[in-house]
Amino acid sequence: MGDDSEWMKLPIDQKCEHKVWKARLSGYEEALKLFQRIQDEKSPEWGKYLGLIKKFVTDSNAVAQLKGLEAALVFIENAHVAAKTTGEVVSGVVTKVFNQPKARAKELGTDICLMYMEIEKAEVVQEELLKGLENKNPKIVVACLETLRKALSEFGSKIVTLKPIVKILCKQFESREKAVRDEVKLLAVEIYKWIRDALRPPLQNINSVQLKELEEEWVKLPSSPPKQTRFLRSQQDLKAKFEQHQAHGEQSDEETVVAVDPYELLEAVEILSKIPKDFYDKIEAKKWQERREAVEAVEALTKNPKLENGDYGDLVRALKKVVGKDANVMLVSAAAKCLAALASGLRKKFGTYAGQVVPTILEKFKEKKPQVVQALQEAIDAIFLTTTLQNLSEDILGVMDNKNPSIKQQAALFLARSFRHCTQGTLPKSVLKPLCAALIKQVNDSAPEVRDAAFEALGTAMKVVGEKAVNPFLSDLDKLKLDKIKESADKVELPGGKKAAAGGGGAKKAPAKTLPPAEAPPKSSGPPKKTQTGAASKVCSVGCTYRERPIDPLQSVSLDDKNNFKLCQYLVVELTLMFALSRQIEVCEERAAGVLPASCLQQLDSANWKERLASMEEFQKAVETLDRTEMPCQALVKMLAKKPGWKETNFQVMQIKLHVVALIAQRGQFSKTSAAVVLDGLVDKVGDVKCGGNSKEGLTAIAEACSLPWTAEQVCRAVNMCKLCHRFKGFINNVKTALGATNPAVRTAAIALLGVMFLYMGARLRMFFEDEKPALLVQIDAEFEKMQGQSPPAPIRFTKKSGEEEEGDEGEDQEEDGAAAAQDIMDLLPRTDISDKITCDLLSKIGDKNWKIRKEGLDETAAIISEAKFITANLGDLPLALKARLCDSNKILVQQTLSILQQLSTAMGPGLKQHVKALGFPVITVLGDSKANVRAAAMTTLQAWVEQTGMKEWLEGEDLSEELKKENPFLRQEVLGWLAEKLPALRAVPGDLMTCVPQLYSCLEDRNGDVRKKAQDALPTFMMHLGYDKMDKAAGKLKTASRDQVVGMLEKARAVMPAKPAAPAKAGGGRGSAEPSRAPPSPPVEPSKDSNASKKPLSKGKATASSQQVAAGKKLAVKIQKDDEDKSGPIFILVPNSKEQRIKEEKQLKILKWNFTTPRDEYVEQLKTQMSTCFAKWLQDELFHLDFQRHVRAIGVMIERLESESDATISCLDLILKWFTLRFFDTNTTVLMKVLEYLKLLLAMLDSENYHLTEYEANSFIPYLILKVGESKDVVSQDVRAILASMCKVYPASKVFPFLMDGTKSKNSKQRAECLEELGCLIEGYGMNVCQPTAAKSLKEIAVHIGDRDTSVRNAALNTVVAVYNVCGEQVYKLIGNLSEKDMSMLEERIKRSAKKTTALAAAPAKPTVTERSQREHPANPNGTFLRKPAQEDPNKLNQARQNAQHSESSHPSIPKEFQLDLDMIEMDQSRVCELPDLVQHKLDELLEPIMIPEPRMRSVSPHFDDLHNSTASTINFVISQVASGDINNSIQALAQIDEVLRQEDKAEVMSGHIDQFLIATFMQLRLIYSTHMADERVDKKDIVKLYSCIIGNMLSLFSMESLAREASLGVLKDLMHGVITLMLDGRMEDIEDGQQIIRTLNLLVTRVLVKSDQTNMISALLVLLQDSLATAAPPLFCELVIKCLWRMIRFLPETIDSINLDRILLDVHTFMKIFPKEKLKQLKSDVPHRTLKTLLHTLCKLRGAEILDHLSMIENRNESELEAHLRRSVKHNGNLSGLKSDRGNEKTGLCTVSREDRMSKAKVSDILTEIFKKIGSKENTKEGLTELYEYKQKYSDADLEPFLKNTSQFFQSYVERGLRLIESEREGKARIQTSAGKIVSCVRLSSSNEELKPAVYYERLKILRQRQGLENNSKPQQRPPISSLLSSKPPVASSTDMLHSKLSQLKESRELYQQEHNTHSHSPTHAHTRSASPAANLDDLKKRLERIKSNRQ
Secondary structure (H helix, E strand, C coil): CHHHHHHHCCCHHHHCCCCCHHHHHHHHHHHHHHHHHCCCCCCCHHHHCCCCHHHHHCCCCHHHHHHHHHHHHHHHHHCCCHHHHHHHHHHHHHHHHCCCCCHHHHHHHHHHHHHHHHCCCHHHHHHHHHHHCCCCCHHHHHHHHHHHHHHHHHHCCCCCCHHHHHHHHHHHHCCCCHHHHHHHHHHHHHHHHHHHHHHCHHHCCCCHHHHHHHHHHHHHCCCCCCCCCCCCHHHHHHHHHHHHHHHHCCCCCCCCCCCCCHHHHCCCECCHHHCCCCHHHHCCCCCHHHHHHHHHHHHHHHCCCCECCCCCHHHHHHHHHHHHHCCCHHHHHHHHHHHHHHHHHHHHHHHHHHHHHHHHHHHHCCCCCHHHHHHHHHHHHHHHCCCCHHHHHHHHHHHCCCCCHHHHHHHHHHHHHHHHCCCCCCCCHHHHHHHHHHHHHHHCCCCHHHHHHHHHHHHHHHHHHCHHHHHHHHCCCCHHHHHHHHHHHHHCCCHHHCCCCCCHHHCCCCCHHHCCHHHCCCHHHCCCCCCCCHHHHHHHHHCCCCCCCCCCHHHHCCCCHHHHHHHHHHHHHHHHHHHHHHHCHHHHHHHHHCCCCHHHHHHCCCCCHHHHHHHHHHHHHHHHHCCCCCCCHHHHHHHHCCCCHHHCCCHHHHHHHHHHHHHHHHHCCCCHHHHHHHHHHHHHHCCCCCCHHHHHHHHHHHHHHHCHHHHHHHHHHHHHCCCCCCHHHHHHHHHHHHHCCCCHHHHHHHHHHHHHHHHHHHHHHHHHHCCCCHHHHHHHHHHHHHHCCCCCCCCCCCCCCCHHHHHHHHHCCHHHCCHHHCCCHHHHCCCECCHHHCCHHHHHHHCCCCHHHHHHHHHHHHHHHHHHCCECCCCCCHHHHHHHHCCCCCHHHHHHHHHHHHHHHHHHHHHHHHHHHHHHHHHHHHCCCCCHHHHHHHHHHHHHHHHHHCCHHHHCCCHHHHHHHCCCHHHHHHHHHHHHHHHHHCCCCCHHHHHHHHHHHHHHCCCCHHHHHHHHHHHHHHHHHHCHHHHHHHHCCCCHHHHHHHHHHHHHHHHCCCCCCCCCCCCCCHHHHCCHHHCCCCCCCCCCHHHHHHHCCCCCCHHHHHHHHHHHHHHHHHHHHHHHHHCCCCCECCCCCHHHHHHHHHHCCCCCCCCCCCCCHHHHHHHHHHHHCCECHHHHHHHCCCCHHHHHHHHHHHHHCCCCCHHHHHHCHHHHHHHHHHHHCCCCHHHHHHHHHHHHHHHHHHHHCCCCCCHHHHHCCHHHHHHHHHCCCHHHHHHHHHHHHHHHHHCCHHHHHHHHHHHCCCCCHHHHHHHHHHHHHHHHHHCHHHCCCCHHHHHHHHHHHHHCCCHHHHHHHHHHHHHHHHHHCCHHHHHHCCCCHHHHHHHHHHHHHHHHHHHHHHHCCHHHHHHHHHCCCCCCCCCCCCCCCCCCCCCCHHHHHHHHHHHHHHCCCCCCCCCCCCHHHHHHCCCCCCCCCCCCCCCHHHHHCHHHCCCCCCCCCCCCHHHHHHHHHHHHHHHHHHHCCCCHHHHHHHHHHHHHHHCCCCCHHHHCCCHHHHHHHHHHHHHHHHHHHCCCCCCCHHHHHHHHHHHHHHHHHHCCCHHHHCCCCHHHHHHHHHHHHHHHCCHHHHHCCCHHHHHHHHHHHHHHHHHHCCHHHHHHHHHHHHHHHHHCCCCHHHHHHHHHHHHHHHHHHHHHHHHCCHHHHHHHHHHHHHHCCHHHHHHCCCCHHHHHHHHHHHHHHHHHHHHHHHHCCCCCCHHHCHHHHHHHHHHHHHCCCCCCCCCCCEECCCCCCEECCCCCCHHHHHHHHHHHHHHHHCCCCHHHHHHHHHHHHHHCCCCCCHHHHCCCCHHHHHHHHHHHHHHHHHHHCCCCCEEECCEEECCCCCCCCCCCCCHHHHHHHHHHHHHHCCCCCCCCCCCCCCHHHHHHCCCCCCCCHHHHHHHHCCCHHHHHHHHHHHHCCCCCCCCCCHHHCCHHHHHHHHHHHHHHHHHHHC
């Protein structure tokens, strides 16, 4: 008992899990009672038992299990969450319950399964039961079969899917266990009840005895169809009907059994692989016996009733040949049977072959033998079922005039049989008319059998479509023949016992359901003009004589299903009043007489206008005095309409009459019936000059009384005489009619009306006018543009309502957010039902195993949706097919499916709601994809769907919770992020959101950090709707550790929980005042007009005919327009990663490699297949058309779209180039020239886009292009040469070279010659580096052609070798190898001749040579990585200002230009020194004279300084030109020489005037390093480091001298900053040793450039650079660094404001703001650019105040400038204060970190210094402390540090002193980067670790630096000054100058030493840096070299 007492105290759920069976039994019993007590199906109590229910049913104790089953059954029946347990519980029932011996257990198990089916989980249950059939235990199998049988019996074949069950029947019939066989027999009988004979084919293979037994049982079954007796929870309406019928003993019409096609239950058989291998040989054999064997073999295979889809083309062609040409009738008959069987087995899939076979069969009907004819008839009938009559009509018409009567007869009989399978929809007039015409000819045929067949066919047609449709075609027949046709029609029996259509066989009326889609009115023309609304037609049928156009009383009533009584009551009153008014005018007169004076009534129709006027004045007075309740409105308006009524000729009388109408409408209870009496009169007078105002007043009053929509519609009807049923649609169509009016004033008014409508409806209004003319659309768009941004005015007039209606309105739909306020515009769009286009063929394509076919299916689906534009919610089986594709292994197809779903959201609108469960949640599943682009596409789709459906559908049920259960981090973070975004905007959410909370808590503890963060973000939004208490309670179910953590997060979330959005304020005007454009999408309302329209009898007479013509004309116009629109879309489709996929497939040999001598068919077919996914269908058809003119047209379109579709063109580039290679094999010159034209434009576009061809693209195109270089027509070969030249801009010249080398092996001599010429051009333009694989190998092959037989080839080869000679000189003889004497002599002669030409050219000025070279436009880099600058915009005022500034800064009148730097030439050629003209002789020795001065103090200007300056300028130009050399050593040498000049203050002045030139050469060298040297593996990285160190050293020297630094112009500074920042961000620098050191030094350089440069130029340069980087989408880090520089410049402004040209700065800012307006800046990912610009302007305003507005002189149209407005606001805000000091920050490490500088008062000095010394004392912050101490001392030089230092150790004082010295040298640039053993050692290098360095280390470094600077090792170190003096005095600008001057005295003596060092430069590992060499030695050497060159020339 002790044990019992323990478990008895436990809660119920713990008892149910207890190990003691009695405890469990007790738990189950208590649980059962609990479950029966719980009333709320959504009670949280149910959730406790979710995980236990499986244990209930699988309990190991039989007694406990029984009770557990009972409890589980009650749980499943009542719990809302029970559906979650379906799979595990049913699985447990099958395995653990069905094998129990107790019948009660099995019974409960079956009940549980059926209950799960009732709660909508039939699929899962059926799946588990089918799995149970595979169990080895026969008891389980029997129980599963029995359960399936009961399920089918109760739920029916709609709920239980029969196909998988039928599939397993045969296997179960073969079971050894009799019980299983008996049970399966009962199941088969049950299935037969539901599907009847459809079950026979699948069971044909079972044992004959069993089949016989089944037949006997089937016969006993009743003929009446079975009925569903148990219903799903969603079928409760059906259940109620069923019970109602049962109670009354009636037969339910609803319960009709869906006919099952036996074909669908069969398994498809694959037969193509089973066809004998020799079939195609035998079928062609001469012996008929062999042919018979072949046909019989196929006939046996085709007997299978369902065949697997495949390529049956060859088989069909073979059989067709037998039918058409074989002389043996037996074989013809057999082949026809095979074709019939194929058609029956393949069904719609055979449709593609139908067109091939039918003409042959029809021709073969000439055969008269009955067996053949019968076989042919069976074949053609079977084939007809696979296609449509429309597809076969041409073939049939082709044989109707055949001379052979048998063919005509059989064709007519075939038509008769075919018509029986048609309906009105599948037999439209367009098909019927030509067939009837042909049959009428046969009616008059001489052969009686032909006539009879024709009568039968026409009679069948009449039976199917009705007399009315056929009679127009039979007008020429006499009565006798017509009677015979009708007699035939009466005899016809349609399949399935269907009744005939209207007019057929005496029937007069067609059911509405058979109205075919083809007969529906065109969607673009709005509602059908021939139909009326239902209520109106009822009025007319009673015999309404009241009006020609009846009023629709329904329009004034809200058609709400709940208010039917009110509706009927209203209709009765309205109709009674209408008929009373129409028949009893005297009643009106009596009622009017009661309120009007007698004289007034008598004079109303007087002939004297004055009497009528007096009468109307009395009328007006009477109306003004009448009370609202007493006024008989209808009687009064009837009096006004009394003769002369609205035809009154006197304008004064008419004015009063119209005014009275307005009074009656305003003051009385004015109804629509009253309005209908006066509206025509008012509308007629609207345009009247005198009465128009009064008429409009009357219309306005009526609109207030009867609602504007109704009044507007009536007015439009009166104007346009059209009968429209939907208010809004009618109104839109009326506006369309007005837009098409001939009167321009009407069109203008219509456009103005659209503008007002746009205010309320927004951009969606334009959708209704897409098909208008372009010119009209432009006007409409202009009107919309005017209204853009305006909000609609508040309504001032409201429709009158009774108090009851207002109260009712307020009570309804409060939770719909005002959805009833205005009908959603999207619901009013005409929608197309595309379900009939979703064919089985399309669905099978989408589900095909081959991804290409699946893609085709998806393409077709997208095309169907885009063609329909707006669609209904009916999609057939498409959702299931698309759902499968969302899980496709091919990610491209997943993305394509997502794009289709996005299309659906736009096309379907709010109707999308019903597809959320089927298609919406699978989209959420895709959010878990590993690829970011797929997830992004899924999220875009999800957002598009939610926009249409709202969030309610997504949050209902447990689907969202199930998705979050999946432990996929991507899925979780995307979904939670989405919920966090959407939930705050909702006012209310379904309670099911609570089911997501456990998953949310799970995500809070997810191992993925992103998931946790998203969950934390979503937590407050969940709490906002569910409340803290509920969330806290849910957290209580978590484990202790998790609970504590989650509760803590809940507390935090509670603090930041957003408030729920307030309910929208209700407008005073009720419904009419709401804005339709802001109303949320309302659910789709099925328009009643369709059902009504379909039931209306069509009107007759001339009007009908004319309207049909108009409709036909519109249809044609729409069709033509559609054809045009088809070509207006994009011609290329941008499919992500499609090109990469093609490359991958070619590498894996999945597709053919594009390599051939002539293109074969398989290459063309492969290209077609690849193009189908990327090209517009019409363009592909044009490209592969047989007519060459179509090719030209297609290329023309491609040229037009090249710019607009550049991205898509690049994505399809490989396919475009492949197609062009096919055209190279054509002989048509027109196409070829068009191709070459396109290629030139294409390459230009690729160059501008900075795109480079891939190996894949080049290999499949360039070899075929080179074939055309040998074209005999010069115009072609010239174009090809031009294309090859352009090719080098988008593909490396070194890689083009091998293709040209291959071209030299051609048999075509012209091709060889042209290729050799092109090779010469490449070598001339790019140097020897292009020769691949090696120069020697290439030149040997080229030299072979010197001995060619063809003269042009020989000349070309010689010219190419001469080009090599010009590049590398005598070395060419080594490279070309051994040549014959004859060839060698020719070569030498040619080289001599070329040398003479070169000399002659050299004598001429250098410019023409440069120009000639530049014409080739070859880039400078043979490896193909080019840096292109973006195209400059047209010069404006700013550019002119810049150019003027640059000109003034860079020009120097006294400097000769013989050696001025030619930028174009340097950019073109960096591989070698260009050939120079004759050099001007200078006295270079004079350059050395000033350097020989022994004392640096001797700085007096030499008397010959001007001479020296002039003579050295040209030398400096030459040296600068060497800076940009492609040879690293030349560049280093030039930099070293310039550095020597810059480091001497007295000589640095010679650089004045050359600064821009030098900086240009420098950043060009930086660009060359970045693009070429770094990418070239052959270049030693140590050399690159050397070059970098030299460049940076030069720059530091240059920007140390402010006078020189200020000469740098704006454009040069911009390019310099661009180059330096690009270098800083180069990731490759990290891989280089000492790369980090270079980047640190670059930081120092940038700081120096910012400080020393001209401040105006610097700020302008940075603004332009920022503008360019934002425009070209530069990397974020680049923009960030540019912005940091700008902030630095802004901090300098207080000191530099006086020296800055504010006009130019503001012009730059104006241009920036013009290109990037505020809105555009705010769209950027970062707001920093915007803030930077604002800070700059704010600082300028603070410093200059209101004066800043005087500096806008350079801005044109300054009033329109956004800048001026901003400045005015800033000035106003600042109160015109100027001169405010801004803080200036100092950077610790250049751009990377900027130390902060606080304004300090002297009172805080002690605290600040204490804090600084604390930092110095700590290991982590010692560097920061030293920097702050240095900056503090610089700012407050009088600060006393002694009190802080005196108590410290000597070591600490030394450490501080050393640190400050290092910072000093770093700040002032004394640290030079030196190279030793290939490494940079900088004096600014600090320890990267946090370890404290010993003094000895610093001392050693100091010694090394002193050595490197030229100081002796044994020199005594100078006495160090105390630290306080170091900090108080600023260091000199150039502390090493004295040392350099002392060293210069030894320069001439050290020339020889320098020469030795120069020779061993690249070999000595300990080589000193080049800059330490003597400039004099270099100049001497240069002088000798120049003299040598000059003597050689002479």
